Amino acid sequence: MFGYVEPDKPELKIREYEVFRGYYCRLCKTIGKKYGQIPRLTLNYDLTFLYVLLDSLDIRLIEGKRERCLAHPLKKRFVVNPGPNAEYAAAMNILLTYYNLRDKWTDDRNAVSGAASRVLKGSYNKVRREYPEKCEVIEKHLEKLGELEKKGCDVIDEVAELFALIMKELFQGGHVCDGTANKALGWMGYNLGRWIYILDAYDDIEEDIRNNNYNPIVRQYKYNGENIPEFRRRIVEPVNFSLTYSLSEVEKAYSLLNIEKNKGILDNIIYSGLIVKTDKVIQGRGKENEEKSV
Amino acid sequence: MKKNPYKVLGIKEGASYDEIKRAYRELVKKYHPDKYRNNPLADLAEEKLREINEAYESLMKNAGSYQYQESYSQSYENSNAYGDTGQSQYQYQYQQQYDNDLELEQRIRNYINMGNLNEAQRLLDRMTNRGASWYYLQGLIFLRRGWYDRGYSNIQRAVQMDPSNFEYRNALNNLERQTAGFRQNYYYRNTYRQDPDMCNICMHLWCADTCCECMGGDLISCC
Numbered sequence: 001m002f003g004y005v006e007p008d009k010p011e012l013k014i015r016e017y018e019v020f021r022g023y024y025c026r027l028c029k030t031i032g033k034k035y036g037q038i039p040r041l042t043l044n045y046d047l048t049f050l051y052v053l054l055d056s057l058d059i060r061l062i063e064g065k066r067e068r069c070l071a072h073p074l075k076k077r078f079v080v081n082p083g084p085n086a087e088y089a090a091a092m093n094i095l096l097t098y099y100n101l102r103d104k105w106t107d108d109r110n111a112v113s114g115a116a117s118r119v120l121k122g123s124y125n126k127v128r129r130e131y132p133e134k135c136e137v138i139e140k141h142l143e144k145l146g147e148l149e150k151k152g153c154d155v156i157d158e159v160a161e162l163f164a165l166i167m168k169e170l171f172q173g174g175h176v177c178d179g180t181a182n183k184a185l186g187w188m189g190y191n192l193g194r195w196i197y198i199l200d201a202y203d204d205i206e207e208d209i210r211n212n213n214y215n216p217i218v219r220q221y222k223y224n225g226e227n228i229p230e231f232r233r234r235i236v237e238p239v240n241f242s243l244t245y246s247l248s249e250v251e252k253a254y255s256l257l258n259i260e261k262n263k264g265i266l267d268n269i270i271y272s273g274l275i276v277k278t279d280k281v282i283q284g285r286g287k288e289n290e291e292k293s294v
Numbered sequence: 295m296k297k298n299p300y301k302v303l304g305i306k307e308g309a310s311y312d313e314i315k316r317a318y319r320e321l322v323k324k325y326h327p328d329k330y331r332n333n334p335l336a337d338l339a340e341e342k343l344r345e346i347n348e349a350y351e352s353l354m355k356n357a358g359s360y361q362y363q364e365s366y367s368q369s370y371e372n373s374n375a376y377g378d379t380g381q382s383q384y385q386y387q388y389q390q391q392y393d394n395d396l397e398l399e400q401r402i403r404n405y406i407n408m409g410n411l412n413e414a415q416r417l418l419d420r421m422t423n424r425g426a427s428w429y430y431l432q433g434l435i436f437l438r439r440g441w442y443d444r445g446y447s448n449i450q451r452a453v454q455m456d457p458s459n460f461e462y463r464n465a466l467n468n469l470e471r472q473t474a475g476f477r478q479n480y481y482y483r484n485t486y487r488q489d490p491d492m493c494n495i496c497m498h499l500w501c502a503d504t505c506c507e508c509m510g511g512d513l514i515s516c517c
Contacts, residue, residue, distance in 0.1 A: 011483075031456055157441035164440060187335055190440055220443075238443060241473055245442040248476040250331070255324055256338045275480045 002044040002096065004196050004281075007265060010033035016264045022064050023055070023079040024048045029069065030082060030090040036124040037070070042097040046196070049269060051089035056173035056262040057181055058083055084175040091127045092170050095135065098124040099142055108213070134173055138230040141166050154219040156242070165266070167193025181216035181257055195246040195274070202239055203281050205232065236282060243278050250274070299349030318350045328468065332437045334409060395423050402431050411435055426456035430465070437469075445469075 007020060027048055032040045043235050064080040101117035104110045127133045145162040153159050171189025201217045203210075206228050208215035221235045254270050300307045303317045304359055325346065330339040400460040405414035414435055421428055433448030446469060452462045499514065 028475065085460075155444070157436070161440065184335055184338060187333075194440060194442075238446070241446055241469075242443045244448070244473040244476055246440075248472045249440075251476060251479075252330060252333060252339070253335055256335055256342060258342075271479055271483055275477060287467050 001198075002046050002100070004199055004270065004274075004277050005046045005049045005192065006267050006273050006277060011272050012103055012268055016262075016268065018078050019062060019080070019262065020048075020052065020265050022062075022078045023052050024078060025069065026064075026069075026082055026086055027051050027078040027093070028071075029067075029079065030086045031093060032070075034090060035085065035126065038119055039094055039123045040070075040259075043093060044097070047089050047096070049094040050092070050170060050174075051085055052262055052265060053185075053259075054085040054089065055080075055083050055178060056177070056259045056266060057174075057176050057257065058085070059261065062261070076157045086158060091131060092134075092173070094120065094123045094127050095138065096170075098127075099138070103142075107262075108211070131173070134169065137169050138166050140170070148153060149214045152219060153216065154216060154222075156198060156201070156216045156220050159216045160194045160268075163197040164190045164193035167196070183257045184253045186219075188250050188257075191246045191249040191253065195243055195250070195278075198239065198243055198246070199278065199281050200220050202243075232284075240282060241276075243282075244275075247274050247278070297345065297349070299352050302345055302349035303353070314350070314353055318346065321346045329472065331468070332406075332434060334438070395421055399427060399431065406431070406434055406438060409438070411439055426452045426459060426462065429455065430459075430462050433465070 007017075009017070012020070024043070024045075028040050028043050031043060060083070061079055064078055066076040067079045068074075068076050069079075069254065087283050098117060098120045101113045104113035105117055141162045145159065146161050148162065168186045168189040171185045171192075176182055176185065198217070204213075205217060206216060207213070209218060209223060209228065217235060217239060218231075221231070223231055226234075251270055254266070259266055303314065303321060305313055305317045309317070310402045322343070323345045325339045327336065327340065327343070330336040333339075373514065398417055402414045402417045402421075405411070405417065414431075418428070418431055418435065430452035433445045433452060436442070436445035436448060438445075449462065449466050449469065453459070453466050456462060503513040
């Protein structure tokens with residue numbers, strides 16, 4: 001479900017790319033330090049984005065140094081210094097991945113996910129102890145999401161809302177004291193979560209039909225056994241509207257945050273990366289070059 | 295604490311009139327209340343806009359030039375007035391209907407404006423007459439809640455049922471404009487996709503060569 005929030009790399013400046021990678025590396029290292037080496041593999045772009053975003057609301061300048069790491073032992077790379085939000089983003093990364101894996105295990109008895117979720121269990125417990133309220137709220141939403149999925153809910157908005165609320169919760173949880181910023185962050189998280197959920201559902205249409213899994217889009221538009229490209233053509237317009245509109249709301253919330261720090265990177269993601277990703281998925285190229293690290 | 299007006303407008307100190315004006319126009323477009331209509335962040339946008347207006351006015355006052363003072367507030371008032379006429383026209387249309395529903399509708403609108411969506415939905419469910427206005431209000435509630443798919447289809451439906459109503463049509467156009475605007479932003483920012491590719495370059499060379507040959511010269515001697 002994750003990794004849709006990416007920069008549009010060809011449009012990034014080299015400097016911005018380095019800084020973005022610096023954040024990515026810092027997050028990875030923070031996970032390693034707090035939760036051990038194996039959970040580092042779960043790091044994804046969505047949480048990197050959240051980390052960059054939250055850190056950009058902190059006015060202190062970006063500082064970092066060149067370090068080596070396990071994955072790239074030969075070359076030193078630029079890594080930003082840990083700010084107050086690094087640990088938060090790391091914890092949320094563990095949390096989301098764990099829930100996602102557990103979900104896959106209970107739904108389709110996917111053996112790999114089952115094993116992985118057991119490996120992550122320890123780290124998850126640690127996060128739970130640290131952020132008990134956050135976990136509680138998220139679990140409440142997840143539970144409801146599970147119920148709706150089991151019931152076969154046929155209203156995309158309704159299902160997407162629950163994931164959106166989870167993202168809202170994550171976006172509002174960092175070390176940001178400004179009430180105005182928090183409100184805008186919440187709305188941004190909500191709409192981004194909605195976008196991720198619907199995009200993921202669209203991306204999985206084929207697979208879900210084949211395996212007879214729940215998919216809100218297939219449900220709402222009553223797939224009747226036609227061939228899949230035809231079905232996609234039938235639904236692409238309203239789905240595209242829904243996705244693009246959500247993004248335009250993300251943009252509105254973002255522009256109210258008045259971010260100066262890392263503006264290049266964030267603008268790139270908000271104004272290009274997200275729409276590029278949308279188009280890729282809509283054109284059926286969503287699974288291309290997925291899961292490649294920076 | 296008063297902010298540096300140049301910073302608010304995102305320009306360098308000592309920027310020219312034209313630069314100030316351009317920056318100002320861009321920002322007003324960005325935070326325009328039309329764009330944030332039906333959005334929980336409307337108050338924040340308004341606040342931001344006020345800041346921008348203040349900054350612009352103070353810069354223009356300092357410059358001592360009145361001719362540049364086409365303040366945003368003017369256009370804002372216009373758009374407000376325009377909303378009012380929409381409202382009264384709308385009220386007029388429904389005067390014949392049950393006062394009950396009319397009053398209910400007004401209350402629903404108020405609740406929507408205040409952001410109390412649960413109450414608005416509760417009242418809406420009580421409305422007996424499910425005409426175009428019902429679908430329109432339902433659409434507004436959905437949009438405000440973040441249920442864009444439902445919101446869009448409800449407003450579409452309202453327009454279909456009452457194509458002459460200006461307010462519904464306007465809302466629908468607004469939705470479409472917004473998604474288009476977001477995409478346009480992307481095409482505007484990213485120019486590399488419009489750079490000439492190999493095919494274009496060959497085409498241009500060939501054209502240039504042909505033109506030269508027409509005039510008796512030659513650009514590419516081998517063809």
